[in-house]
Structures are given as C-alpha cells and as structure tokens.
Amino acid sequence: MSDYQINNPATGDLEATYPTATEQDIQQVIDQADNAYQDWRQVPLNERSALLHKIADSYLERQDELARIVAGEMGKPVAQAKGEIGLVAEIYRYYADNAEQLLAPNTIDVDTGSASVEKHPVGVLLGIMPWNYPHYQVARFVAPNFMAGNTIILKHAPQCPKTAEVIADIFKDAGVPEGVYNNIFATNEQAATIINDKRVQGISLTGSERAGQAVAKEAGGALKKVVLELGGSDAFIVAADADIKKAIKGAISGRFGNAGQACNAAKRLIVIESVYDKFVEGFTDAVRAMTLADPLDEKTFIGPMSSKAAAVNLQKQLDSAVQAGATVLVEGGMVKDKPGAWFKPAVLTDVDESMDVYREELFGPVAVIYKARDIDHAIKIANDVPFGLGASIQTQDAALAADIADKLEVGMVTINAPSGTEANTPFGGVKRSGFGRELGTLGITEFLNYKLIRDKS
Secondary structure, eight states: OOSEEEEOTTTOOEEEEEOOOOHHHHHHHHHHHHHHHHHHTTSOHHHHHHHHHHHHHHHHHTHHHHHHHHHHHHOOOHHHHHHHHHHHHHHHHHHHHHHHHHTSOEEEOOSSSEEEEEEEEOOEEEEEOOSSSTTHHHHHHHHHHHHHTOEEEEEOOTTOHHHHHHHHHHHHHTTOOTTSEEEOOOOHHHHHHHHHSTTEEEEEEESOHHHHHHHHHHHHHTTOEEEEEOOOOOEEEEOTTSOHHHHHHHHHHHHHGGGGOOTTSOOEEEEEHHHHHHHHHHHHHHHHHOOBOOTTSTTOSBOOOSOHHHHHHHHHHHHHHHHTTOEEEEOOEEOTTSSSOOEEOEEEEOOOTTSGGGTSOOOSSEEEEEEESSHHHHHHHHHSSSEESEEEEEOSOHHHHHHHHHHOOSSEEEESSOOOOOTTSOBOOEETTEEOOBSTTTTTTTTEEEEEEEEOO
C-alpha cells in the first residue's frame, strides 16, 4: 500500500490513495530537473519574476479550493488555510519583486584593480516538506530558489498528495518550463537516492528531529549542503507589566492556532508570579470556552489534529506528564467516541525538570504554564530546552524587552505578539531546531555559488 494517502482527520475515512514513485520515476525526475537547470539558469530575472507573479495570482484565485483541500488532508480550519494561502502569495511576490536587488553582485574595496562577488545558482535542489503548512512550507523554499535559477524536486508529506499535485499544476499552468518544478511521491529510501545523486546540489528539509538527523547524515555523507528547520518548544514570556488581556489573546492564538501543530507555536507559557494567577484564570477560561468543530466551517478556530497517529502520540505525552506529577488545569485529550483525530485542548502546570515533557516538544493542543519568580528565572526556563527556534515576550517596557531578547537562545524573538512569519523576515533557529534560514533577505542566500571575480590588471 502506498504511503501517499488522504485520511480525512475529521472523519477518519480513507478518501484516496496515490501510487508511490518507481525507481524509473526517480531517475526521470532527476534527469528532468538537471536538464531544465541548464536553460533555466540563463532565463532573465524579469521573466522568472513574471512567472512567479502568475503563480501568486493563481493562489489567490484558487484560495477557497486550495483551503478546502488542506482541510480535508490535514484538518486545518478553512479560515486559517485561507490565511496560509494569502501568505504564500505574499512570499512569491516578495521574491519576484526583490530578487534582482538580492542577487546583485557585491563590490569589495581592494587596494589594486577590482573585486566583486557574483551570485550564481548551484543546480538541482531537493525539498522535503511537512504536512502542517503544506503550501507555505513549499513556498518559502521554492520562491527564492526559483528566482535564483535553481531547479526543484519536491517530496511532499505523504498525507498531502492532492496539495502536492495542485502545487505542481499551478506551476505548470503558469507556464513554468518542464523540469523546473518537479513533484515526486518518493519514499524515504528514494529520497536518499536523490540526495546521493551527483546532480543534486542541496537539500532543504522541514520536519522532525528524527527526519533531520536522517537527512543530515545522508547529505553529509554525500558532501551536500542541507538546510534544516526542525522542532521547537517556543517560550511565551509574560512580564509583570504586560497587558494581560492582550497576552491571553496572543497566547490562545499562538498555542492553539492550527490545533497547536506549528514548530513556532507558543508551547511554554512562562509567567511572572505577580501576574500568574490573573493570567492563568483568564487563559484557562478561554481554553474551556473553545469547542472542536468542523474544519470546513468558516467560523471554526480549532478542528481535529492532522492524524490519529499524531493524536495518539500527544495523548501518550500528556498521560506521561500527569503520571509524573503535572497538574491538570484544563482537562483535555483524545475524543474517543468520535471518529477521526479529535483532541480537546489541555492545560498543564507544575511541570519540572524531572519530567520528560519538560524538554519535549508537544506538537498539538496542549499548553504548559510555568510560574517564574522574576525575569532571570523566566529566561532560565526559556533557555532550558534542547530547542532554539523562537520566543515571544509580553511587556510594555522596550528596554526590558530588548534585554530579554538578547539573552534568549533562539533564532527569532517577537515582542507583544505571538511568534509568526512574514515574507520579508528570516525564519529559522539554533540548537536542535536546525540551521539555515528561509524567507527575507537571508532566504535566497542558502543555495547560491558566491563567485569571486578579482581583476588585478
């Protein structure tokens, strides 16, 4: 049976199965991407830009259709899926409009003659993408590399095959030459084959730590550059002077958007003790008021998790925390009398260093609240995990925010809002959250050949 299936997480029904690629398919797609690269690298930037604008237009025109497909594949409420589609269009337009400037040569001041650094594409790239933001994750990898002149082989998540096909169709319908963007329903073993092919020059993966380790090991053995965006356990720090009502609203959005299935979700809420009780009361009231609902309903905020397997794994983590002594402030967990992957939001406190969940990522609708004695204690808690993706700080004191941000061991800090993403700002982390950056001015730098031209005449 193929790994590529649509198992509707709202109903539990198997709705479609897609054939996995053959070995011949794998070789054909590498051939296509490599052959296309020789011409694509020579296509003028203004022509690439025009194609990317067409792609952005198509996303907006098909927004409703694309959102409903996403809801059926991984359970995201359609209103949130539409927001994702809108962001995708912004990303494609950002690189279409700014690539010429971003790819311009850099002049170096030298004593004699001249020196400059030119920016050239490197060739065929493999992207391995996850299911939680099935359009956005693709766009932030593809858009800058498309404009840079690289060609793409895209292995999407097995539970999003329809989305994978639609993305390929959008590129084809826009007039993108054959072989520039290639969708492949590959197995993990076939992905390793692609990585080791000498024509493939780089790999970008967004996914779990385990997947990152496997891909990095394969890429390292093949001497290929790899960009990894892995897990996160982002801190959401609430200082004593924070606007508590606004902080609660941000924490709800940051923790439970997309059913909590985001690498940069606000997974650990760290609250200074002087405002702890007030925050906890308001936050838990808001969580209890949330209702699970049909992801196809425009009014739904939280639908099912992406899969039954994901819900089962999260339930195991929740049970482990409770058995180890964590306090349950809001009871939640798997809804066992309903088909699909439904999981009621839960809130925990009294989680300490002795518990596995203290250092694990909770990839779903479970929030953990920590009481901090002071800001230094809050920073210690925030940094005391293996991850370093992002963090959020709630305070009305700009100097305090700057000081906290400076001490956090993360790649991104957001002040007075939950962590998010934008087309023109870089995304990525440190520690076990991976390495490399996507989006913004840095997103186009990862897979380029920086060629020095030194004239000493």
